[in-house]
Amino acid sequence: GNSVTQMEGPVTLSEEAFLTINCTYTATGYPSLFWYVQYPGEGLQLLLKATKADDKGSNKGFEATYRKETTSFHLEKGSVQVSDSAVYFCALKFIQGAQKLVFGQGTRLTINP
Amino acid sequence: GAGVSQSPRYKVAKRGQDVALRCDPISGHVSLFWYQQALGQGPEFLTYFQNEAQLDKSGLPSDRFFAERPEGSVSTLKIQRTQQEDSAVYLCASSAIRGGNYGYTFGSGTRLTVV
Numbered sequence: 084g085n086s087v088t089q090m091e092g093p094v095t096l097s098e099e100a101f102l103t104i105n106c107t108y109t110a111t112g113y114p115s116l117f118w119y120v121q122y123p124g125e126g127l128q129l130l131l132k133a134t135k136a137d138d139k140g141s142n143k144g145f146e147a148t149y150r151k152e153t154t155s156f157h158l159e160k161g162s163v164q165v166s167d168s169a170v171y172f173c174a175l176k177f178i179q180g181a182q183k184l185v186f187g188q189g190t191r192l193t194i195n196p
Numbered sequence: 197g198a199g200v201s202q203s204p205r206y207k208v209a210k211r212g213q214d215v216a217l218r219c220d221p222i223s224g225h226v227s228l229f230w231y232q233q234a235l236g237q238g239p240e241f242l243t244y245f246q247n248e249a250q251l252d253k254s255g256l257p258s259d260r261f262f263a264e265r266p267e268g269s270v271s272t273l274k275i276q277r278t279q280q281e282d283s284a285v286y287l288c289a290s291s292a293i294r295g296g297n298y299g300y301t302f303g304s305g306t307r308l309t310v311v
Binding site: 087119125126128129172174182183184185186187189 | 227231237
């Protein structure tokens with residue numbers, strides 16, 4: 084079946100550090116890939132997406148590249164801020180057929196000043 | 197409305213009680229989803245509507261779970277004879293169009309605690 088695996092959390096970094104959150108997927112076919120973010124007390128928000136191999140999604144200084152050869156979609160940011168503290172979810176979806184998002188288990192990120 | 201609205205925000209139910217959770221999607225959104233998010237886990241798909249038609253209910257964990265969207269707008273997720281394992285945050289999401297590469301707009305969820 085289709086699944087998403089994220090690196091275990093929690094992740095704690097200092098402000099201005101480099102961030103990587105690993106995400107790999109298993110899927111029959113070529114899904115679209117997403118990163119969602121959940122700030123405390125808020126709903127899930129779409130952070131970025133990529134729809135085909137080698138696409139790079141980017142938003143708010145975050146970026147992730149769709150790597151078909153390694154079935155990965157790692158999230159990166161060059162310099163994190165305290166306001167980036169949240170839970171990050173990697174997810175996949177197929178354009179055709181089932182419309183549901185399949186999520187990873189989430190990675191809690193805490194940035195210390 | 198400006199976003200997806202869910203009510204109640206919090207619900208405490210005694211084991212065996214029936215509950216009803218409401219979702220108001222963004223006006224005009226065709227697609228509506230329900231997800232269940234257990235503590236420390238990612239959301240898991242429950243069911244999907246396109247307008248009033250329930251096209252996928254493969255994620256509903258048992259026949260105690262029932263969802264409806266009779267007029268193609270507001271949706272209700274009903275859980276009968278609640279059990280402790282039903283404790284979770286229930287998320288609703290909507291999308292303006294069917295399919296495609298678009299993300300969905302999520303509500304803030306209803307946190308259900310079964311005691």
